[in-house]
Amino acid sequence: MLEEKLARLSLTALQPRNMAWHASQIVKQVDPGAETAAARMAHEGRKVTLDHGVYAQSRLSADLPSDVASAAYARVDAMARKLRLGDSSRNLDQLRADVFADLLLGNDPGVQVPQSAAMVYLHMPIDTALSMSETGASIDGIGPVPAAYAREIMTNPKSIWRKILCDPTTGNPVDLGRSSYRPNSTIRKVVEVRDRMCVVPWCRRPARHCDFDHQKQWAKDGGSTSTNNAAPRCRKHHRLKNAPGWIHHYDPIHGTSSTTTPLGVTYTDKRETVLPPRSPETGNATDPEPPPF
Numbered sequence: 001m002l003e004e005k006l007a008r009l010s011l012t013a014l015q016p017r018n019m020a021w022h023a024s025q026i027v028k029q030v031d032p033g034a035e036t037a038a039a040r041m042a043h044e045g046r047k048v049t050l051d052h053g054v055y056a057q058s059r060l061s062a063d064l065p066s067d068v069a070s071a072a073y074a075r076v077d078a079m080a081r082k083l084r085l086g087d088s089s090r091n092l093d094q095l096r097a098d099v100f101a102d103l104l105l106g107n108d109p110g111v112q113v114p115q116s117a118a119m120v121y122l123h124m125p126i127d128t129a130l131s132m133s134e135t136g137a138s139i140d141g142i143g144p145v146p147a148a149y150a151r152e153i154m155t156n157p158k159s160i161w162r163k164i165l166c167d168p169t170t171g172n173p174v175d176l177g178r179s180s181y182r183p184n185s186t187i188r189k190v191v192e193v194r195d196r197m198c199v200v201p202w203c204r205r206p207a208r209h210c211d212f213d214h215q216k217q218w219a220k221d222g223g224s225t226s227t228n229n230a231a232p233r234c235r236k237h238h239r240l241k242n243a244p245g246w247i248h249h250y251d252p253i254h255g256t257s258s259t260t261t262p263l264g265v266t267y268t269d270k271r272e273t274v275l276p277p278r279s280p281e282t283g284n285a286t287d288p289e290p291p292p293f
């Protein structure tokens with residue numbers, strides 16, 4: 001099956017450097033869950049290691065999430081480049097190493113860079129951001145990442161994000177949003193727009209007057225702090241969530257919710273989609289070939 005899909009790619013995709021990337025894209029489409037599980041396991045394995053070498057040199061390295069490692073490297077690099085402007089006695093590698101050590105030891109590296117120096121770009125289709133799809137997320141310069149992981153980055157309170165509108169037919173950017181956002185308020189609005197009302201089946205309380213209900217932590221419990229683990233619940237039903245005898249289920253991906261009362265009666269509901277889903281005839285929905293980005 002993988003061979004068939006690879007055979008359909010363009011010739012440049014079959015060059016050794018591109019092939020692994022395309023193959024991993026296809027594997028992700030076939031089994032995004034496995035990719036997410038593997039990423040969670042890798043995340044659990046983050047660590048710092050120290051290896052002593054010869055000639056009084058040692059190697060200090062850290063296994064970190066790709067976005068964190070990239071942001072840290074970008075900041076060290078930006079500081080080293082700035083220092084180099086007034087320091088020709090050290091090359092860039094040496095400056096980066098010195099800055100790295102200074103930062104870790106709490107010494108002043110002698111230079112300041114803006115927060116944007118540690119910027120990492122995360123590309124994510126809106127349906128993936130909304131947990132309606134599990135494909136298409138990637139980090140600039142790193143490559144595809146599991147959707148759950150991308151949503152975790154997106155909703156991290158330390159992240160700042162900016163929307164860039166892309167033409168869905170070409171995948172190219174057409175408009176750059178002017179504002180940058182902290183995710184908390186943005187994600188809250190996204191969930192409000194998606195769910196529109198309290199997720200308890202018989203409740204019609206508008207989402208904008210509801211509490212933003214978080215569930216599990218992504219890394220700790222295998223849940224997510226993002227849109228796919230969030231739902232509007234009015235204050236009354238938020239309080240009822242953990243009350244004895246009540247059972248609540250909400251699946252933000254399919255928009256289905258059910259509530260079982262202490263008397264054992266179950267009520268169910270299904271959210272209307274914001275837009276009618278595209279039918280397979282009008283798009284490329286039947287052909288899951290990865291977009292050429």
Ligand SMILES: [Zn+2]
Pocket residue numbers: 198199200203204205233234235236237
């Ligand atoms: Zn309610």
